[in-house]
Amino acid sequence: METERTKVSELGEDPSPLRGRPWLASYAPGVDPEVVVPGGSLPEMLAASGKRFGSRVALDFFGAETTYAQLADQVSCAANALRIEGVRAGDRVALVLPNCPQHVVAFYAVLRLGAIVVEHNPLYTAPELEHQLADCGATVVVCWDKTAPVIDGLRARTSVQIILAVDLSRALPWRKRLALLLPVPKARASRSAMTGPVPRDVLSWEKVTSSSPRIDAALPQPGAEDVALLQYTGGTTGVPKGAVLTHRNLQANAAQGRAWMPGLNEGEETVYAVLPLFHAYGLTLCLTYTMSMGATMVLLPRFDLGQMIEAIKRRPPTFLPAVPPIYERLAAAARDGRTDLSTIRYAISGAMALPPDVVTTWESVSGGLLVEGYGMTETSPISLGNPAAPTRRPGTVGVPFPSTRIRIVDQDDTSQDRPIGEPGELLIAGPQVFSGYWNSPKETAAVLLPGGWVRTGDIAIADADGFVRIVDRIKELIITGGFNVYPSEVEHVLRELPEVEDLAVVGIPAGGDSGEDVVVAIVPVAGATIDTAHVRAYARERLAGYKVPRRVVVLEDLPRSQVGKIIRRQVRQRVEAMDTFDAG
Numbered sequence: 001m002e003t004e005r006t007k008v009s010e011l012g013e014d015p016s017p018l019r020g021r022p023w024l025a026s027y028a029p030g031v032d033p034e035v036v037v038p039g040g041s042l043p044e045m046l047a048a049s050g051k052r053f054g055s056r057v058a059l060d061f062f063g064a065e066t067t068y069a070q071l072a073d074q075v076s077c078a079a080n081a082l083r084i085e086g087v088r089a090g091d092r093v094a095l096v097l098p099n100c101p102q103h104v105v106a107f108y109a110v111l112r113l114g115a116i117v118v119e120h121n122p123l124y125t126a127p128e129l130e131h132q133l134a135d136c137g138a139t140v141v142v143c144w145d146k147t148a149p150v151i152d153g154l155r156a157r158t159s160v161q162i163i164l165a166v167d168l169s170r171a172l173p174w175r176k177r178l179a180l181l182l183p184v185p186k187a188r189a190s191r192s193a194m195t196g197p198v199p200r201d202v203l204s205w206e207k208v209t210s211s212s213p214r215i216d217a218a219l220p221q222p223g224a225e226d227v228a229l230l231q232y233t234g235g236t237t238g239v240p241k242g243a244v245l246t247h248r249n250l251q252a253n254a255a256q257g258r259a260w261m262p263g264l265n266e267g268e269e270t271v272y273a274v275l276p277l278f279h280a281y282g283l284t285l286c287l288t289y290t291m292s293m294g295a296t297m298v299l300l301p302r303f304d305l306g307q308m309i310e311a312i313k314r315r316p317p318t319f320l321p322a323v324p325p326i327y328e329r330l331a332a333a334a335r336d337g338r339t340d341l342s343t344i345r346y347a348i349s350g351a352m353a354l355p356p357d358v359v360t361t362w363e364s365v366s367g368g369l370l371v372e373g374y375g376m377t378e379t380s381p382i383s384l385g386n387p388a389a390p391t392r393r394p395g396t397v398g399v400p401f402p403s404t405r406i407r408i409v410d411q412d413d414t415s416q417d418r419p420i421g422e423p424g425e426l427l428i429a430g431p432q433v434f435s436g437y438w439n440s441p442k443e444t445a446a447v448l449l450p451g452g453w454v455r456t457g458d459i460a461i462a463d464a465d466g467f468v469r470i471v472d473r474i475k476e477l478i479i480t481g482g483f484n485v486y487p488s489e490v491e492h493v494l495r496e497l498p499e500v501e502d503l504a505v506v507g508i509p510a511g512g513d514s515g516e517d518v519v520v521a522i523v524p525v526a527g528a529t530i531d532t533a534h535v536r537a538y539a540r541e542r543l544a545g546y547k548v549p550r551r552v553v554v555l556e557d558l559p560r561s562q563v564g565k566i567i568r569r570q571v572r573q574r575v576e577a578m579d580t581f582d583a584g
Helices: 022-026 042-052 068-084 101-112 126-136 148-152 174-180 185-194 205-210 247-260 280-293 305-314 324-335 356-366 441-447 487-494 532-542 568-583
Strands: 003-006 035-038 057-061 064-067 092-096 116-120 140-144 162-166 227-233 241-246 270-273 296-299 319-322 346-349 369-375 382-385 405-410 413-417 424-429 453-462 468-473 478-480 483-485 500-509 516-524 551-554
Touching (some): 042 068, 042 247, 057 068, 064 068, 068 205, 101 162, 101 296, 116 126, 126 148, 126 241, 140 148, 162 205, 247 280, 270 280, 280 296, 280 319, 324 346, 324 356, 356 369, 405 453, 413 424, 487 500, 487 516, 500 568
Parallel strands (some): 092 140, 116 227, 319 346, 346 369
Antiparallel strands (some): 003 035, 227 241, 405 413, 453 468, 500 516
16 A cells, blocks of 8 residues: 655745744654655555454454454444445445444445445434435435434435444344343333344344355445545534545544654554544544554444443543543542552643643543644644643644644635734645535635645644644624624633633624623522622623623523534524523
């Protein structure tokens, strides 16, 4: 399989004040500034791991083990089964699955045919699934059997013709499968949560794939520049669009991840897949990076503290990609003596800001490093990270990955770079940058700029060493009285209040020419009372007057994404709904 070294100097003109790449001085020892991108396809990458690490456990699902050799066989048989069902190169195949061995097999089987994977959240509602399935034109869907009735009901309004339902319980160890059949309430509840009945015209994934022979090895492999994945994202506009990612994009990001942490050894690590594989973050760190490393992946369908503690006892992790709430809960369990995290040498956090105090706590109980990374679906997704070394700077998202460049520009004129230390929109270029949005040339043109730069939609500040701090999202910027207010700045201040459990700052239309009012929605600590006057006075002592929330509202909880990120758009909708109710 051919490889290529992607050099920053080959990626086009870089007018940025940071073009000298000052961040290289902060790289961990052994990190090459230029990444070597393997050529060929992702299935070829998996096949190479299968040859090198055939007897090593590739997947662990509640104790059920699949070796790399077994995984390669399952992918081959599944690819042939999909071929018999009519899947061909370029076809879109939707995956609507939680984390499970079948998800890994289906992902690589689809790619082996040169077809395109389209990942979907299995908890999506029918309207959400309908929009994405209709947009991508998927004709075949591989889904969790509990979602099969919903997808079956969408056949008439989408291109879906064939549905293959996955029974998660079939991947469990045989003793756990038998336990699900016990005639007791607990077993019935567990069985109901894991699997369900399907419509008559839906096929069984297990039956179709288990009876299929291996695929003909002579069937052509997809090329590096072929499309591998459509990953739906709101991008910078909030409207779901399919980001087009090639085999090369995903291979590049996996290679960048390997280069970034030279302390992780091929064929020796254990990685926990608690992040959803259908999300860009979990997909790259687990489905591609982990498989390229010959690591063992411990699959968990969702984050459940008890299940994770049991898994750690059985197969201790050495590398954990996760989000801050997971690190907080695991660290608390370690402090209480309920689990041992000492085997986790490296941990990386993404999807939301990582508070420095979480880093301190985690590193004190694990003895390993916890660093923050940054990315977006359009960059496969990781593009910046804190060095896995003493040079890391908690509170920042780190510095550009190998073969990656950044610029901080005027958001209204992207040709104008902002001076060091001043906020502007973050632009990124590198081999992991996507090729555009599916069937959306206008949206693509608005985001992909000449020279290979992609607009992130994030306001950032870079220091002279190249470390980046994300200030906020452009679309979440609050404009009040002609001034710009970054919600995260206000949240950072108010989060120090002891009565605050959680909070989100949003802008609500003020009427007239005033723009928006700054509003903070607070979830109080259990038993605490929120004093609006006190909150505003506290903010007034620490923030400029125009940044002080005009209103304070109390909510029972805050809407979060699948990976735990607060969805400010939905917070805004809740506040506006409260206003409508009050007015009525």
